[in-house]
Amino acid sequence: MNPGISKPSSVTRRQFLRDGARAAGLAGLGGLLGLVAERSTAKGTVWQIDPQKCVRCGNCALYCVLEQSAVKCVHAYALCGYCQLCTGYFEPDPNDLNTGAENCLCPTSAIKRTYIEDPYYEYTIDEQLCIGCAKCVEGCHRFGNGSLFLQVRHDRCLNCNECAIAKVCAGDAFRRVPADQPYLLKTDTF
Amino acid sequence: MNPAESILTRRRFLVGTARAAGLLAAGGSTVSWLRAASPGRDANPFALDVERLQHTDPKLIHYEQVARFQGCAPDPRRIAVGPDDRVYIAAANAVTILDCNGRLISEIACAAPVRCVAVAAEGTVYVGVKDHVETFDRTGQRLATWPSSGRRTWLTGLAAGEKDVFAADSGNRCVLRYDKAGKLLGRIAERNKDRHLPGLVVPSPYLDVKLAPDGLLRVNNTGRHRVEAYTVDGDLEFFWGRPSAGIEGFCGCCNPVGLALLPDGRHVTCEKGLPRVKVYSPKGVFESVVAGTETFYENAKTGALKTRSDGLVGGLDAAVDSQQRIYILDLVANDVRIMQRKA
Amino acid sequence: MALLWLLSAVASLAEQRFPPPDFEGGHQLPVTTTPPARALTLDYLDVGVLGLSLGLAIWLVYRRRSRKGLIVLSIFSLLYFGFWRHGCVCAIGSLQNVALALGDRSYALPLAVLAFFVLPLAVAIFAGRIFCAGVCPHGALQDLVLLKPLKVPPGLEAALSVLPFLYLGAGVLFAATGSAFIICEYDPFVPVFRLSGRALMVLSGAALLGLSIFVGRPYCRFLCPYGALLKLAAAVAKWRVRVTPDNCTQCRLCEASCPFGAMREPQARPGTQTHARDRRRLGWLLLLLPLLLAGGGWLGYRFSAPASRLHPTVSLADLLIRAQGSPPKIGALTPDDLALERARQAPQEILAAAAAIQRRFAIGGWIFGAWVGLVFGVKLISVSVHRPRTDYEPDSGDCFACARCFEYCPNELVRRGVIPATTLTAAAPEISGPPGLDRS
Numbered sequence: 001m002n003p004g005i006s007k008p009s010s011v012t013r014r015q016f017l018r019d020g021a022r023a024a025g026l027a028g029l030g031g032l033l034g035l036v037a038e039r040s041t042a043k044g045t046v047w048q049i050d051p052q053k054c055v056r057c058g059n060c061a062l063y064c065v066l067e068q069s070a071v072k073c074v075h076a077y078a079l080c081g082y083c084q085l086c087t088g089y090f091e092p093d094p095n096d097l098n099t100g101a102e103n104c105l106c107p108t109s110a111i112k113r114t115y116i117e118d119p120y121y122e123y124t125i126d127e128q129l130c131i132g133c134a135k136c137v138e139g140c141h142r143f144g145n146g147s148l149f150l151q152v153r154h155d156r157c158l159n160c161n162e163c164a165i166a167k168v169c170a171g172d173a174f175r176r177v178p179a180d181q182p183y184l185l186k187t188d189t190f
Numbered sequence: 191m192n193p194a195e196s197i198l199t200r201r202r203f204l205v206g207t208a209r210a211a212g213l214l215a216a217g218g219s220t221v222s223w224l225r226a227a228s229p230g231r232d233a234n235p236f237a238l239d240v241e242r243l244q245h246t247d248p249k250l251i252h253y254e255q256v257a258r259f260q261g262c263a264p265d266p267r268r269i270a271v272g273p274d275d276r277v278y279i280a281a282a283n284a285v286t287i288l289d290c291n292g293r294l295i296s297e298i299a300c301a302a303p304v305r306c307v308a309v310a311a312e313g314t315v316y317v318g319v320k321d322h323v324e325t326f327d328r329t330g331q332r333l334a335t336w337p338s339s340g341r342r343t344w345l346t347g348l349a350a351g352e353k354d355v356f357a358a359d360s361g362n363r364c365v366l367r368y369d370k371a372g373k374l375l376g377r378i379a380e381r382n383k384d385r386h387l388p389g390l391v392v393p394s395p396y397l398d399v400k401l402a403p404d405g406l407l408r409v410n411n412t413g414r415h416r417v418e419a420y421t422v423d424g425d426l427e428f429f430w431g432r433p434s435a436g437i438e439g440f441c442g443c444c445n446p447v448g449l450a451l452l453p454d455g456r457h458v459t460c461e462k463g464l465p466r467v468k469v470y471s472p473k474g475v476f477e478s479v480v481a482g483t484e485t486f487y488e489n490a491k492t493g494a495l496k497t498r499s500d501g502l503v504g505g506l507d508a509a510v511d512s513q514q515r516i517y518i519l520d521l522v523a524n525d526v527r528i529m530q531r532k533a
Numbered sequence: 534m535a536l537l538w539l540l541s542a543v544a545s546l547a548e549q550r551f552p553p554p555d556f557e558g559g560h561q562l563p564v565t566t567t568p569p570a571r572a573l574t575l576d577y578l579d580v581g582v583l584g585l586s587l588g589l590a591i592w593l594v595y596r597r598r599s600r601k602g603l604i605v606l607s608i609f610s611l612l613y614f615g616f617w618r619h620g621c622v623c624a625i626g627s628l629q630n631v632a633l634a635l636g637d638r639s640y641a642l643p644l645a646v647l648a649f650f651v652l653p654l655a656v657a658i659f660a661g662r663i664f665c666a667g668v669c670p671h672g673a674l675q676d677l678v679l680l681k682p683l684k685v686p687p688g689l690e691a692a693l694s695v696l697p698f699l700y701l702g703a704g705v706l707f708a709a710t711g712s713a714f715i716i717c718e719y720d721p722f723v724p725v726f727r728l729s730g731r732a733l734m735v736l737s738g739a740a741l742l743g744l745s746i747f748v749g750r751p752y753c754r755f756l757c758p759y760g761a762l763l764k765l766a767a768a769v770a771k772w773r774v775r776v777t778p779d780n781c782t783q784c785r786l787c788e789a790s791c792p793f794g795a796m797r798e799p800q801a802r803p804g805t806q807t808h809a810r811d812r813r814r815l816g817w818l819l820l821l822l823p824l825l826l827a828g829g830g831w832l833g834y835r836f837s838a839p840a841s842r843l844h845p846t847v848s849l850a851d852l853l854i855r856a857q858g859s860p861p862k863i864g865a866l867t868p869d870d871l872a873l874e875r876a877r878q879a880p881q882e883i884l885a886a887a888a889a890i891q892r893r894f895a896i897g898g899w900i901f902g903a904w905v906g907l908v909f910g911v912k913l914i915s916v917s918v919h920r921p922r923t924d925y926e927p928d929s930g931d932c933f934a935c936a937r938c939f940e941y942c943p944n945e946l947v948r949r950g951v952i953p954a955t956t957l958t959a960a961a962p963e964i965s966g967p968p969g970l971d972r973s
Contacts, residue, residue, distance in 0.1 A: 018769050021768075021769040022658055022659075022769040022770075022771060025658050025765070025766055025769055026655075026658055029651065029654055029655060029658070032631070033647070033651060035635065036631055036634045036635065036642055036647060037644075037647065039634050039638065039640070039641060039642060040634065040641060040642040040643065040644050040647050041641040041642070041643060041644065042573075042643075042644050043573060043643070044570070044571070044573055044576050044643045044645060045641065045643055046570045046571075052497055055492070055493055055871040055872075055874070055875065056492065056493070056871075057234055057866075057867075057868035057871045057872075058234035058235065058236040058237060058868065059234075059868050061236060062235075065724075065727065065729065065730055065731075066727075066729060067729045074565050074566075075563075075565060076565060077553070077562040077563050077564075077565065078550070078552070078553060078562055079501070079550055079551075079553070080393075080553055081392075081393020081394055081413065081443065081444060081553065081554075082393065082553055082554060083391075083393045083413060083443040083444065084391070084413065084414075085413075085415070085433055085442075085443050086443060087442050087443045087463070092238070092240055092243060092435045092441070092442075093243070093434065093435035093436065105238065107236065116556060116558070116560045117556055117557060117558045117560065119391055119413065119414070120554060120556065120560075122560075122563075124563070133236035134236065135236045135237075135238050138237075138238040138492060139238050141492075141493060141495060141502070142238070142240070142442070142463050142492060142493075142494070142495070143441070143442030143443050143444070143462070143463035144393065144394065144442070144443045144444065144502075145393060145394050145501060145502050145551070146495065146497070146502040153568055154568050154569060154570040154571070155568035155569075157570075158619050158621060158727070159570070159571065159621065160621060160717065161621060161622070161626045161627075161629065161630065161714050161717045162629075162713065162714035162717050162718065164718075164731075167713065167718075167845065168845075168868065170868040170869070170871040170872040170875070171871065171872070171875060172845070172872075172875065176641075179570040179571070179573060180570075180573070182567070182569065182570040183567045185565060185567070187550075188549060188550045188552065189548065189549055189550065197687065198687045198688065198690075198691050198916055199688075199916070200814075200913065200916050200917055201688075202686075202687055202688030202691070203688050203691045203692060203912070203913070203916045204688075205688050206686065206687070206688025206689040206690065206691055206692035206693070207688075207692035207695075208692075209688070209689050209692065210689060210692035210693045210695075210696070211692075213693075214696075221733065221737070224733055224736070225733060232867055232868075232869065233865075233867050234865070234866070234867055234868055237865040237866070238865075239865045241865055342552070342555075344551060360551065361551070361552070363554070391554075392554075394551060395551040487861065491861075491866075491874070492866060492871070499548040499550075500548060500549075500550055500551055501550050501551040
């Protein structure tokens, strides 16, 4: 058999089938597009923690795909009591109310304590150091006003398709929020 | 390569499938072995461990529970015991009045959330509704609505004496003194350098006031972990208390959150965070435990404080009846325990 | 002004929380910072770059026929989509978002993600796996490290090439049920792009990258679920990659040029005797197909219950059932204890939700199992069908359009002017016509 010659009829039949399949494929893709497009949004979405659902399980510090978690502790100053004995800053039973590491709760010393006026102190988070472990959040929530809470920081978050922390979140607190309103902050009004 | 070898046949495909399955099984088992070998993350290495502080030495507990009943309305805040040992609970937009077995007797409804309640000896009920006081007679008929005392007023505690009514104002960090007609007579415990008053530190709305048998007011200075005694004219007479997670002190950032007084002048204190109720002597020496943290499971667990519209709410409050029994209101579990001194 | 009034009205409606102290020194409360999320325009920039890269790749493959150009484009894609965008958003993962959008009405699919899913597929229907050629960072990474290609035995190759379809089915199943994005979770190269990740994934990424030095694009050929879709689309493509720009002279120089096993050699029409036998076998296989579908579906159904435990709600319900009767813990709680605590607030809701998810998994299990049966059946059938071929040509479904084989063709070398046309005249007397795109 001469390999250089092929039957033209078979070629055109194959061509016809292929054209048909292509048309079907395009139609299918178009159909899928139509089905999905009505549920789609022009805006992007990002991951965020609902502070009302957070149970401070510590997974945020452990499961983020980043070396240092994109989840950080943030401070709603308007809810803070400016306590001298901050239970988010100090161990439950501190020896002394000073900045000695043995008295402090934070494993990375990421909370800064600043004297404002007698007897008030302000607490700020150094996000370079914070690992999002929620130990201070637990302290503040158990004893205090809950002004410390966790948020996904979007200058760090890679916005993974499926957040590795959300998958293991004990409080089911992660959810996708619109990218133009990317925070679920605690505020002074309810 | 021999062209014949590069041609795919069914037999080659099936053999290849078997090989691929073998490869996959090997890969899969390696991965699962690696996963099993990697250290588990069952525990939270960053847990704030307060377990050691949640156990009370049984020898210190001098009270036992004789009754327990559920509250009738959600979001309870304060408890008071009036004449005839009726129980008044400030909860949601009402004061519910129960008998000492927990049966609902009546209810005083208000237009706004009720945050505190006090009952005078003659039976008048004083109700703290956020920024003002409303008064009712013993049948629940409204007597008067007092005007609000100011912008930041946030009433969280009430005490009714023979001539005066005292309202703890968490927002302005002071105690307001009213006469029985609702006229504001003075502001007690405000920060004042001339009178050497250090002022109240109130990180959260739990300021309470009680009138002691010695005629002095007792105010819980929560941010300083102290109980302070003031004259009705506003002089600080003495104070006691210190911060400590240990049983003899006040734990957390802002405790005690509730006060009650026994007829002999001894203090009953309530705490949040590590929920516990203790008795201190009139001078403020720790005497005994009414109920330890382990008593209040709901209240002691992590995240017990509930987010309400006005803040994070939790902890306990207490009141004393004519038989010196202590009624403990659990703000989280919404129940009342009646504690009696062990024989 | 009106806005201010509106704001104050809203503020007065909402109840104020207990305020911090009034500072005598007039200290002002700091404002909680909120670093913005990545700008939306940048998402659309990604889509634009994707579109441009696809267009450029089509031009490079079909017009310029330039391997060098594709290498440059690959490096760009690797840097942009890989190391700069950390491998996210990517077309491979986007198929799960589409599946989730189909399965969950409440999920709003970002348009940019939809574009990443649709664009490469639409291109593939017309021009083959152009996306794989130089736009996909995963492909680019493996392609660029391919130094010493070894040939995979054809049987093993064919068997392994079934895997992407199975992975695709599993990925869609878990995404549509809202359980997990397994394609993202077990993506071997994203940890490489991010230079961080779970130890297991970094390790497997490194292993696969090492394998890529010897086996051409192992992920693309034997795992990539999006590649499975592209393969289907490319099989009916209008324009196909042809080794020669002109007529094939049957010189067989390109025979071993493809490191990805996509080159098909000329095949004669089988003799009548073998033809009849093949037809008989084909008939049996066609009869076997429904059996494979049913059997696969049943097996999928049987395994749907354990598979559903990948869904966090189902595993929580499982935990809840196992912990029934045990006293609640006090003190330091593990994440599991905390999740259990949450479940105990509303046990009936959790159990009902888990049951609903398991029902969906049961249906999904049937579909997935039938899909597996279908894939095996179709593969068996396609192995049994012999299509006569005259020239050496790449299989359009398997071809990554990498343009390697072009340089092996003497006609191509003539076209580029590397060798004079006269060297070929003896072998191929009828060189004529311009290089065509549309020759199938």
